[in-house]
Amino acid sequence: MRIKQSRLICFGIILVLMSVGIVAANNVQINHPPEADANGPYEGDLCSPISLDASGSYDPDYPIGSIVSWEWDLDNDGEFDDASGEFVEWIWGSTGDQVVGLRVTDDAGEADISYAQVRVNECEEIPEFPTITLPVVAILGLALFFQRRKN
Numbered sequence: 239m240r241i242k243q244s245r246l247i248c249f250g251i252i253l254v255l256m257s258v259g260i261v262a263a264n265n266v267q268i269n270h271p272p273e274a275d276a277n278g279p280y281e282g283d284l285c286s287p288i289s290l291d292a293s294g295s296y297d298p299d300y301p302i303g304s305i306v307s308w309e310w311d312l313d314n315d316g317e318f319d320d321a322s323g324e325f326v327e328w329i330w331g332s333t334g335d336q337v338v339g340l341r342v343t344d345d346a347g348e349a350d351i352s353y354a355q356v357r358v359n360e361c362e363e364i365p366e367f368p369t370i371t372l373p374v375v376a377i378l379g380l381a382l383f384f385q386r387r388k389n
């Protein structure tokens with residue numbers, strides 16, 4: 239009888255310990271690192287800013303965890319210190335294919351990096367004032383000349 243009682247007590251203690259362990263395991267929050275997405279490829283020209291969009295980046299823990307910073311390396315020197323924010327604009331100083339880096343960091347300090355291509359073209363030239371006005375003035379002048387001759 240005593241042996242049966244002590245076995246029951248042991249079984250009860252084991253059950254209590256197991257349930258405490260399950261509750262503790264469920265309360266442990268495991269952080270997952272964010273996923274960076276620099277998007278692209280982008281294309282633009284030297285004369286106007288090119289818009290970059292990091293909105294494809296996400297934290298798998300959302301809404302419990304989320305991305306708190308978006309940092310860009312726009313001169314490809316390995317330092318993510320050129321711009322910050324989910325959406326940024328940048329004017330390049332030279333033409334050609336460029337590489338931009340994006341580093342996102344979540345609220346637990348975990349980070350991820352993504353790269354994108356940017357093609358920078360020559361400026362699209364807008365015709366200067368005389369190249370538009372001279373032909374128009376010439377056509378108007380000719381039209382006036384022929385109308386006067388007709389009369």
Ligand SMILES: [Ca+2]
Nearest residue numbers: 270299303344
């Ligand atoms: Ca996270």
Ligand SMILES: [Ca+2]
Nearest residue numbers: 311313315317
């Ligand atoms: Ca940089």
